Amino acid sequence: MRVDVRALGACNRLAERGAERAANALGELTGSDLAVEVTGASVATGEDLAEAFSGRESIGVRVGLDGGLEGQAVLAFDAEQIDGLLSVLPGGASMGRSAVTEVGNIALGGFLDGWANYLGRAIDMTPPRYFEADGAAVLPDGALAGDGVFLFESRLDATGTDLDFSIYMLPDSGPFRDLVVGKTATAATVGAEGAGGSAGGANATAVPYESLSTFASLAKRGSANAADNIGMMTGLETTVDVSRLRFVPLADVPSEVGTEPHAGTVFELQGKPSGYLAILFSEESAAAIAEAMLPMEPDQPLGDMAENALCELGNVMTSGFIDGWANVLGTSISHSPPEFVHDIGSATVSPLVASLSRRQDYGFVIDAAIRTEGIQARCDVYALPDERELAAALERLSET
């Protein structure tokens, strides 16, 4: 069975539309303006998901799905935000659990309507079940089993009120595989028309279904190597907190990075796949890790000395990252010298997104949060490979 990675794009758009419906439903209920910030589809192993969610507490509702989609959908709020949610709901804090259940029910109903419309088939929801969950227990049943699952996450932003939530949906793999295959034909037709006869055509992005689980190992191997290299260079114990590969609209990447000031390095990747890699620290983290690497305290927290240290760190991290990829994919990838960046996070990545947008609308984003012990420093790695070249590399991998 083959899956066109663009079919993931169709699924993602669907999740995005569903999230908009959920936002409208919730906005009407609470009287807030809600906007969908980010919707992403991720492919991850159970082990990665367990790591990604460790230490998080969530409150929300889950429903079972039957009909057009089978599986489970979960709407979750961060436990820390629950007071904010209750304060905007009719009935307020006294309603507690029933208010959350009602919100979840309405928002999930809105979300699934979008999918049902698209599929032309009703999706039946079981009555919502309220839950409070630690760590990965928030995820739909079955998310932690198996070695390559799809998960759709949407984050909403409530303008004027601090309120956002995530929707996780893990359709049972059988029916969902059929859905992806069904969309493959549609995506291929649309792609052929839209491409205007461009080289490669729609098949350029088709990969065997089994290769999708390789995506997860790309994220994992890359970030583990990068962390090892930091450890060797600095002598600090370094761990990877989160590493996931998600399929997101490229235009969402800047807002995901956010508007806080960031410092770090950006690289261009050459080889199979080509693309960009950005390693971004908060200003405090950047200053802290630079200071830890320098023999003496720098004159300025983020001056020339710190810039050199961060470039050197970026170099070893990036070479670790792409070595990890090259091992998984069996290809050779090289990188440009580091370019130091210090600006609004989203402004820093927007030129990378613009550059890739000439050829693709969706991107595979590898999120890796790498943490060093002893000093407070954490960075996010955004890897943005060319989708056709990545698909081609995965294709070759499946043939060997």
Add this chain to the structure above:
Amino acid sequence: MSHLTPSGDRTASNRGEPPRRVKVGVGDLAVVNDGATLTTSGLGSCVAVALVDPVTDTRGLLHAMLPSADGNASHTPRPAKYVDSGLGTLVDELASAGASPARLEARLVGGAEMLDLTAAVGPRNVDRARECLEDAGIPIVASDVGDAVGRTVRFLSGGDLAVRAADGFERTL
């Protein structure tokens, strides 16, 4: 993509509340005619084009990533991704929302040269925006473009455009 964003019953004027805020994402545009504030953040090499009909206070904001839709083999039509197609769509939507295209005036922000790796994108976005606005006969009344700095903008009722740079410097265009 956002189009004319519904204000529901929560307009600013009838309740004395702060104006509604409408966020415009990357490769997106929005039009308002109820006094709402349009915002877009993290403008690096992207360019923001803010258009207002000062008589009706109908305003629109475009946040485009790339100069031109021509020659791109992208598979999803998304006009606001490009300066030229985005500007055309923005003017059409403003007209539908009650603006007179002949009265429109433009403010232009962004197009920074953020990275050496991709240095050409920002200036090309700005050049394309100037060309398209000239072709459409829309005067540029103010601009804050170029340099190597990220920017965030708020497009306020009345047509003022508040620009905040990454270094904290703020100005109103």
